[in-house]
Amino acid sequence: MRATVTLPDGFRFATELRVRFSEVDTQQVVFNPNYLIYADIALTEYLRAIGQPVTDPMSGDTANMYAVRSEVDFRASARFDDVLTLATRTERIGRSSFTVLIAMLRDAERIADVRMVYVNADPVARKGVPLPPRFVDQILAYETTPPERG
Numbered sequence: 001m002r003a004t005v006t007l008p009d010g011f012r013f014a015t016e017l018r019v020r021f022s023e024v025d026t027q028q029v030v031f032n033p034n035y036l037i038y039a040d041i042a043l044t045e046y047l048r049a050i051g052q053p054v055t056d057p058m059s060g061d062t063a064n065m066y067a068v069r070s071e072v073d074f075r076a077s078a079r080f081d082d083v084l085t086l087a088t089r090t091e092r093i094g095r096s097s098f099t100v101l102i103a104m105l106r107d108a109e110r111i112a113d114v115r116m117v118y119v120n121a122d123p124v125a126r127k128g129v130p131l132p133p134r135f136v137d138q139i140l141a142y143e144t145t146p147p148e149r150g
Helices: 034-050 133-142
Strands: 013-018 065-074 083-093 097-106 109-122
Touching: 013 034, 034 065, 034 083, 034 097, 034 109, 034 133, 083 133
Parallel strands: none
Antiparallel strands: 013 083, 065 109, 083 097, 097 109
16 A cells, blocks of 8 residues: 555554545544444454454354443544554453554554453353453464553
């Protein structure tokens, strides 16, 4: 798409996307909810990068992830046809949850941060269960900046 963007400190992974016409208003500014869609795209690609299956997440010892919290810190507006770099890292790993931080950049400008908390849960009992050790190991092996634990 374009030349490589320097990632913010602590980030190893990034993916890019181009803002499409259907994602903007009449002023060609991205509708706020689309930032969460971009974050979901970033998380999916991050999971691929660490080796986590994304086509059948309910199989084997993979995590059964449910989003329980999302927050967006807007700094500037993304606009139609912008190419965004979505830098993604695991910021925190708990017993049954983990937090990802997605820094959204347009060239060198950081336009938004999205922080999302996911819980690993038993889909039948609807209760949190420990993150699978393999999943935690994949994150720890991938990240160059160790996530906060606890």
